[in-house]
Amino acid sequence: LKVDEMTRLLTSRSLLILRGEQTLPLLQGIVTRDVRHLEAKPSTASFILDKNGRISDEILMRRREDELLIECSIQRRPLLKNVLERYRLRKKVSIEESDESVLWSEEKTEEDADQDPRLPGLGWRVYRRANGEKEGDGEYREKRYSLGVGEGEELIGLLPWHSNGDLLSQVSTNKGCYVGQELTARTATQGMIRRRLVPFTTESTVSGDVHHPDGKKVGKIVASSSTRGLVMISFSSIDNDIRSSEGIPIKPFLPDWMKEIDLSKVNV
Secondary structure, eight states: OOHHHHOEEOTTEEEEEEESTTHHHHHHTTBSSOGGGGGTSSEEEEEEEOTTSOEEEEEEEEEETTEEEEEEETTTHHHHHHHHHHHHTTOOOEEEEOOOEEEEESSOOSTTOEEOSSOGGGOEEEEEOOOSOOBOHHHHHHHHHHHTOOOGGGGTTOOTTTTTTTTTTOOOSSSOOOTTHHHHHHHHHHOOOOEEEEEEEESSOOOSEEEOTTSOEEEEEEEEOSSEEEEEEEGGGTTSOEEETTSOEEEEOOOGGGTTSOTTSOOO
């Protein structure tokens, strides 16, 4: 394949551009990840939480000269822009929607490509205007599902540790206050995690709660295609006979990158 044939356009993702010397202080009080990581690395991943400590947005952040690019779900971009503007107050930061596209490839295909900061297996990102690339949302979604990585609308309302925010470098525990920080910090120091987001395989698209054959609820479908998806499930049930609300069998599993980790505690 030629280089340009390996790059895919992600129509489900979009960009905001932030400019101004107070951009990082603005974000530091909102996002779960310590933005000082951007001083040493070109990009990082984060959540934005509501006041109850649940996910209201999932973003990637990338430095580019005097700009900071925020990648987010295209459906949620207007809402995210409003949130940032609300918290901006008198800080001198401009916040604009970008007409550039989010492009993705499994291998590095361009000099400006940046490896996904959550997990190397998620491939590489390029932010620029599209140039006739084929859409790759389905291919990218299946890759995410196989690795157990939720994104965008899939994560809204979930808790950051249940969503593997510790494993995917989306949450920092050693930064100052941010919206929703209290519950997140308390769980990190005192709590035991009993369920997490993991991938599953299926023979058909499924939804709703998942159960043992005896009817006991053990989790909930977060996202599904016709062959695989993401389920929030208790660890003790991963290897059991599990069925969706439609009665369709699903097979949850741990991807290779999660197998050697103690998933019952916060790993940061």
